[in-house]
Amino acid sequence: MTLQAPEQTVPPRVVLLDIEGTTLPVSFVHNVLFPYARKHLTALLTERADDPAVVRAVAQIGELAPGVAPAEQLARWMDEDAKVEPLKTLQGLCWDVGYRQGELVADLYADVVPCLRTLHEAGIVLAVYSSGSEPAQRLIYGYTEQGDVTALFSAFFDLRVGGKKEAQSYRAILAETGWQAADVLFLSDVEAELDAAATAGLRVCQIARAQDATVPSQRHPVAPDIAQALARFGLSGNGQGVGERAASC
Ligand SMILES: CSCCC(=O)C(=O)COP(=O)(O)O
Numbered sequence: 648m649t650l651q652a653p654e655q656t657v658p659p660r661v662v663l664l665d666i667e668g669t670t671l672p673v674s675f676v677h678n679v680l681f682p683y684a685r686k687h688l689t690a691l692l693t694e695r696a697d698d699p700a701v702v703r704a705v706a707q708i709g710e711l712a713p714g715v716a717p718a719e720q721l722a723r724w725m726d727e728d729a730k731v732e733p734l735k736t737l738q739g740l741c742w743d744v745g746y747r748q749g750e751l752v753a754d755l756y757a758d759v760v761p762c763l764r765t766l767h768e769a770g771i772v773l774a775v776y777s778s779g780s781e782p783a784q785r786l787i788y789g790y791t792e793q794g795d796v797t798a799l800f801s802a803f804f805d806l807r808v809g810g811k812k813e814a815q816s817y818r819a820i821l822a823e824t825g826w827q828a829a830d831v832l833f834l835s836d837v838e839a840e841l842d843a844a845a846t847a848g849l850r851v852c853q854i855a856r857a858q859d860a861t862v863p864s865q866r867h868p869v870a871p872d873i874a875q876a877l878a879r880f881g882l883s884g885n886g887q888g889v890g891e892r893a894a895s896c
């Protein structure tokens with residue numbers, strides 16, 4: 648049997664989680680969520696033109712793409728899978744209707760909820776960092792097959808703090824929360840995001856899901872699921888060396 652040493656002896660106090668490709672299959676985002684938003688976005692722009700969130704998003708589109716019709720610019724961004732705030736805000740508004748009407752239910756990976764529940768009970772702080780808007784993140788965890796699990800999370804970060812491939816965004820999260828960089832473990836499937844988080848001093852591990860065919864990182868620790876990532880960082884079920892923060896997933 649091969650024993651793998653934990654990445655560091657002191658386990659993290661905070662686990663910061665990406666969504667797409669980490670807790671939720673990429674296919675759910677690209678084959679369910681994005682098409683749903685694409686289908687409903689144009690109607691949303693007209694039917695909710697007075698909604699302050701829509702007004703603000705349309706104004707942002709005007710600043711980012713002057714002279715382009717909002718619906719046209721949104722279509723371009725969706726084609727490119729651009730991570731821009733007004734698109735993410737408006738997609739979130741579309742999904743809000745879909746979840747409330749029972750048309751959408753977040754298809755989280757099976758290991759996610761049991762694992763996060765155990766961590767939460769062990770006193771580990773859980774937080775989300777996704778390009779999807781904070782309301783969209785809350786919807787995902789509010790409408791899962793296992794029910795509403797948003798209470799497991801202490802904080803939700805979106806593009807308000809910056810892009811996920813920028814080290815400055817992770818520094819902004821640390822500044823806002825007061826967390827120490829070395830206490831935070833960031834889990835993501837995207838190597839460039841891990842690079843940025845590591846540059847800001849966070850501990851990182853790639854989640855390389857077989858279902859998503861994630862290409863394993865050559866630069867960072869890699870695990871096939873969240874439970875095995877946590878075990879690498881001393882948050883495993885055997886409790887060795889992690890005291891009250893021991894977690895079993
Ligand atoms: C939070 S809802 C859907 C995710 C999304 O809109 C997206 O662009 C994926 O972003 P991530 O940062 O989670 O890869």
Ligand SMILES: [Mg+2]
Pocket residue numbers: 665666667668669835836837
């Ligand atoms: Mg991801």
